[in-house]
Amino acid sequence: MNLDLREFATFPVEISLETEADSHEYEIDGISFREPMALKVSIQKIKDDYYCHGSVMVPVEKECSRCLNIFDSELSGDFSFIIRTADAQPAVSDNEGEIFYVKFNEPIVELDEIIRQALILSLPLKPLCDQDCKGLCPSCGINLNEETCDCRHKEMDERWEGLKDLFE
Numbered sequence: 001m002n003l004d005l006r007e008f009a010t011f012p013v014e015i016s017l018e019t020e021a022d023s024h025e026y027e028i029d030g031i032s033f034r035e036p037m038a039l040k041v042s043i044q045k046i047k048d049d050y051y052c053h054g055s056v057m058v059p060v061e062k063e064c065s066r067c068l069n070i071f072d073s074e075l076s077g078d079f080s081f082i083i084r085t086a087d088a089q090p091a092v093s094d095n096e097g098e099i100f101y102v103k104f105n106e107p108i109v110e111l112d113e114i115i116r117q118a119l120i121l122s123l124p125l126k127p128l129c130d131q132d133c134k135g136l137c138p139s140c141g142i143n144l145n146e147e148t149c150d151c152r153h154k155e156m157d158e159r160w161e162g163l164k165d166l167f168e
């Protein structure tokens, strides 16, 4: 997806658009993207620099790190960057985001990698289908959210047996 500054007559400008989340461009392990991706970008012009701030939100399917079920969720992230034409006078500061140099007559920035990075940063380390997800039984492997088993009780009893030996 491209951001082309020639599409805008005046600044500041705010754009919001919905776009297809092509899973090849945005591929991230353990996540499948669902349509559509919602994107907002505000662009402010200071001297010859264009300061861009954006946010992205996309419905996804994640895999629960405890029970391995696939569940519906969403990812959202923010990003900031500066677009500068190669022959431009630099504006205020350089630490407000990555700077993309573009040709004056072709002021286009490719957004896909920026969006991908924003989404990766927003990923939870351990996605959970529910904060109280009971996960899988470590002994028999059933999903403890859906079924119960006696493995836990057995382990508990065995531990008690061990303790009994200590006291005897």
Ligand SMILES: [Zn+2]
Residues within 6 Å of the ligand: 064, 065, 066, 067, 068, 069, 128, 129, 130, 133, 134, 135
């Ligand atoms: Zn789960």
Ligand SMILES: [Zn+2]
Residues within 6 Å of the ligand: 137, 138, 139, 140, 141, 142, 149, 150, 151, 152
């Ligand atoms: Zn079990």
